[in-house]
Amino acid sequence: MALSKAAFGLATRTIAACAAVVVGGGLATTAAAQNFPITPEQRSTAQQVASAGVPLSELAPNAPDSYTVRSGDTLWRISGLFLKSPWRWPELWGMNLDQVRNPHRIYPGEILYLEKSNGVARLRLGQPPAGEPPTDTVRLSPRVRNAAVTDGSIPALPPQVIEPFLNEAIIVEDPGVLERAPRIVAASDDRVLLTRGDRAYIRGRTGTPVTESDPRGDQFRVFRNPEPLRDPVTHRVLGYEAHYLGGAELVRPEGVEPVRNSRDKEVETLVPATVDITRAKEEMRVGDRLLPEPPRTLASYVPRAPGLGVDGNIVSVYGDAVALVGQNQVVALNRGAAEGIETGYVLAILKAGREVDDRSQDGEHARLKLPDERNGLLMVFRTFEHLSYALVLEITDTVTVGDRVVNPR
Numbered sequence: 001m002a003l004s005k006a007a008f009g010l011a012t013r014t015i016a017a018c019a020a021v022v023v024g025g026g027l028a029t030t031a032a033a034q035n036f037p038i039t040p041e042q043r044s045t046a047q048q049v050a051s052a053g054v055p056l057s058e059l060a061p062n063a064p065d066s067y068t069v070r071s072g073d074t075l076w077r078i079s080g081l082f083l084k085s086p087w088r089w090p091e092l093w094g095m096n097l098d099q100v101r102n103p104h105r106i107y108p109g110e111i112l113y114l115e116k117s118n119g120v121a122r123l124r125l126g127q128p129p130a131g132e133p134p135t136d137t138v139r140l141s142p143r144v145r146n147a148a149v150t151d152g153s154i155p156a157l158p159p160q161v162i163e164p165f166l167n168e169a170i171i172v173e174d175p176g177v178l179e180r181a182p183r184i185v186a187a188s189d190d191r192v193l194l195t196r197g198d199r200a201y202i203r204g205r206t207g208t209p210v211t212e213s214d215p216r217g218d219q220f221r222v223f224r225n226p227e228p229l230r231d232p233v234t235h236r237v238l239g240y241e242a243h244y245l246g247g248a249e250l251v252r253p254e255g256v257e258p259v260r261n262s263r264d265k266e267v268e269t270l271v272p273a274t275v276d277i278t279r280a281k282e283e284m285r286v287g288d289r290l291l292p293e294p295p296r297t298l299a300s301y302v303p304r305a306p307g308l309g310v311d312g313n314i315v316s317v318y319g320d321a322v323a324l325v326g327q328n329q330v331v332a333l334n335r336g337a338a339e340g341i342e343t344g345y346v347l348a349i350l351k352a353g354r355e356v357d358d359r360s361q362d363g364e365h366a367r368l369k370l371p372d373e374r375n376g377l378l379m380v381f382r383t384f385e386h387l388s389y390a391l392v393l394e395i396t397d398t399v400t401v402g403d404r405v406v407n408p409r
Helices: 005-018 040-052 075-082 086-092 159-168
Strands: 021-024 027-030 066-068 111-117 120-125 183-187 199-203 219-230 237-252 255-260 266-271 273-280 289-292 311-317 330-333 346-351 355-357 367-369 373-383 388-395 404-406
Touching (some): 066 075, 075 086, 075 111, 159 388, 183 289, 199 237, 219 311, 346 388
Antiparallel strands (some): 021 027, 183 199, 199 273, 219 237, 219 289, 255 266, 311 404, 330 388, 346 404, 373 388
C-alpha cells in the first residue's frame, strides 16, 4: 500500500505524539500514563503506514529474523540491527494502536520478529510469524502498561551520554543574562580556586539580592565567559554558549549587619550569601556567575527524518577546544526552533568535496569541486531559537566544524 508524502508526514507526527522515550533527573525514564488524543484520521493513517511496511531493500544486510531486547539496549541500536536507515523505525513497526500504544516503548525480555512478505518487511512484538515451530522460549505478548516514572523501557539514546549534558549546556541570546546573574565575590580561607566541597560567597546585583525564599531556587549552576556562536556561512552571532563549571547549593541568603567603621560608628554592611560547591567539572574562581538549576523536565526523543528540508552547518563542538568531532560527541548546529528543527530529527553529515584540477585531457585544466559525500548521522536532542544541539551517532571519516547537515534521505 503506497502512501502519499503528506500521509506519511501525518503518520509520523501521530507516532511522535504517542511516543515519549525520556531522560531526566539522572535516570532513564518513561512518561507516565500517556493519554494523547488520536483522531480517527490520525489512527487510520498510522495504521496504513504500519500495514505498508518497508521494502526489503531497506533492511540491513544481516537483519535478524528475531531479536530479544536486552537491558542496556537503545532504540537507535535496535533500529540499526534491522534497517539501513534506523530513523524509518515507525514504518517497519507492525503497530496495533489498540494494544501497543507506543511503538517506541519496548522492554528487556520482549521479542521482536521480522516478517517478510510481498516484497516488504514488518516488525511484530511478542508473537512468532505464522508457521514458526514452537520453542521453549517464553514470548511476551504486547499489553497496555500504565507506566510509572521508571518502568524499565529502553531509551532512544544512551542516557549516560545525554544526561550530564542536559544539566550543563546553556545558550543565551543576550550575554547580559550572565552579566546580571549572581557572582562569586570571595572564597573561604582566601582560596583562589574552588572545587567540590569548598565554600564560597556570592552576591546578586544591586536591588536583586540572593534570598532564602528566592524564586530562582537554592540550587545553582556555575558558568564563565559566554562565547559567541557564529553562523559559519553568514558569520552572524546566533547565540552565546556559556562555559559550565559545576554546581552550588545556597546555605545562607544575603543580609545586612552593623559593622563599626574606623570612626567607631556602626554602618549597615552587606553580608554576601553563602553557597557550598556541590559539583565541579572545572575549578571555579571569583567572578564566575551562577544561574538557577533548571527544573527537571522530561525530554522526548523520537528518532525520525525531518518533515521539512534542512540544510545547515556544524557551528561548534561542545566542551572541546578542537574542531574535530568524534562519535558520541555533542555539536551545535546553526538551525533551531525558528527554522523548524525539532528534537529527534536525524540528519546526515556531509563532508565537503575537495577542489581539484581536471587533468584528464591535454590542454584543459578546469578547476572542479567534487560533490559533498555523506559522512555520518547525528540526532537533535535540544533546540534553541536559532541553534540546536545534536549527538553524533555514527561517522565514517573526520567530521569538522563547518560541515553541512542535511536530510538523511
